[in-house]
Amino acid sequence: MALVHLVIVLALLQFFAFGMAVGKARETYRVAAPATHGNDMFERYYRVQMNTLELLVMLLPALWLFARYLSPTAAAGLGVVYLIGRLVYFRAYVKDPKTRTLGFALSSAPLVLLLLGALFGAARAAWHAL
16 A cells, blocks of 8 residues: 555645646736636646646545555556656646647546546445445
8 A cells, every 4th residue: 555655645746746836837927816817828837736636636535445445556556647647737738738638638547447446346345245
């Protein structure tokens, strides 16, 4: 489980770094808080952070449950692919939002696998507990 815990911490640190990038973009593009629009470049950074938050809320329990019921090593591996996908997504979206597809696929595909694996593993455990 140590690998899973490491991936969880890395995902949280990545999200924190994206938040810091939003703060820097807010300053660079002069978008005063609490505004979340007004400059296209700032909005790109902000959307990456928000999209990452939307996925992170699913990733963390799915990662943990997949590891618990199926395989910690496979869960950690899928988590690493997710992290790489988020980095690719960040770079692409900030450069040109139309190029975000690869990063989105690299982060959403492992998430779907983690969710399906968690569902399967939990259902199998519940069935055996009957």
